[in-house]
Amino acid sequence: MPELPEVEHVKRQLHQLIRTPRRVVSLEFFRKDLRFPLSPSLKKKVAGREIVGIERRAKYLLFKFSDGWLLSHLGMTGAWREIKPGETKILHDHVRLNFTDGLSLIFNDPRRFGFIDWVDEEARNSHVRLKHLGPEPLETDFQAEDLFKKLRKRTAPIKAMIMDQRIVVGVGNIYASEALFRAGIRPTRAAGKVTLSECEKLVQAIRAILTEAIESGGSTIRTYRSADGSEGSYQTRFFVYERDGEPCLKCRDSRNSRAKISSKIIGGRSTYWCPRCQA
């Protein structure tokens, strides 16, 4: 479900809901594992302590405490929402975070590809889930030249490369296709054949697409809901994602006809592109 824009939007909404600093009273688990076993010591780490901020790194949410972070990944179907007093929990509610003044948040995740964990203050850059992450696409250290160097000699398709969180974080299956369309690069191209000037276009395209998607509250195509239950709207602005067989919204040939969007599985995921606009 969530790529960088969705996680960023959830982060901003959680910030509105929690209004840090806010003290946690307890953390409850309604099952013993999500993607990984839920560590019982996590409860002790957060009970009675204050959340002083909420951050995002890649597709991870980080609830900041004075000596570390509660790390949350939404996987494909994970969602945080507020649960009001007296409300009963529903199917796939797995974790509940209670605050001293009655606010409660629930983590719901049907497929359980998401998880939560604790990160010690000093382990921020060495934690298993965080240490291999590449640059944040919206920060200044995401640069075309660095990207170009990382891609040299790589034979995997460029689309698989930009979804690799070691190369750049936050780009998932939707925004990979959309960004490559914006940059005019065919997703099937070997990454090592992408030129420096194309890398410049790609960096700009990734930045632009993710920024626009954040402003739209992300994309809701199946299940994604943000923390207040609302849907994103960026799905109305897709040029290629899930538009296979439909006319390209950008190109026109001399007879005024539009190319049909192609699709194919790349890196195990459905991928979409315009055969005329993308070289």
Added chain:
DNA sequence: CCTTGAACCTGCGGGC
């Protein structure tokens, strides 16, 4: 190290 494909898990929609 690099690449590819399968696995994890649940739900939904389409085809028969």
Added chain:
DNA sequence: TGCCCGCAGGTTCAAG
């Protein structure tokens, strides 16, 4: 109606 198949905004692991 019901069953089976494929597919879904992610990540990790094993095999070649």
